[in-house]
Amino acid sequence: xxxxxxxxxxxxxxxxxxxxxxxxxxxxxxxxxxxxxxxxxxxxxxxxxxxxxxxxxxxxxxxxxxxxxxxxxxxxxxxxxxxxxxxxxxxxxxxxxxxxxxxxxxxxxxxxxxxxxxxxxxxxxxxxxxxxxxxxxxxxxxxxx
Numbered sequence: 001x002x003x004x005x006x007x008x009x010x011x012x013x014x015x016x017x018x019x020x021x022x023x024x025x026x027x028x029x030x031x032x033x034x035x036x037x038x039x040x041x042x043x044x045x046x047x048x049x050x051x052x053x054x055x056x057x058x059x060x061x062x063x064x065x066x067x068x069x070x071x072x073x074x075x076x077x078x079x080x081x082x083x084x085x086x087x088x089x090x091x092x093x094x095x096x097x098x099x100x101x102x103x104x105x106x107x108x109x110x111x112x113x114x115x116x117x118x119x120x121x122x123x124x125x126x127x128x129x130x131x132x133x134x135x136x137x138x139x140x141x142x143x144x145x
Contacts, residue, residue, distance in 0.1 A: 094100040 091104070095104040
């Protein structure tokens, strides 16, 4: 038998073999595509985890900044608190110091403050004018409500 006779006898097998090879090639391409997709998804999951870690680190840093700012504010507010003096001796000692000479008022200035407070707290003079009630307007139309 020659090749031509074999080809004529078994020609229907050739398209089936071609379809089988084409199917095997498609299966190989699909497997490669699935492997690439799995690798890409794994990379995306890793990127997502890294982004979540970076976001958590940034949030922690921001919270630490807030805490530090609060501590600094408390420190500044504590430095602003006035010196509370409890006894006359402490006042006299403080008034003798350099800082006390600047901050403490002399006796005549204290009396002037007391006089000012008394003037401000005095009863006001009555306003000029009549003390009668405001007359009603009987000709005015009633209010629409």
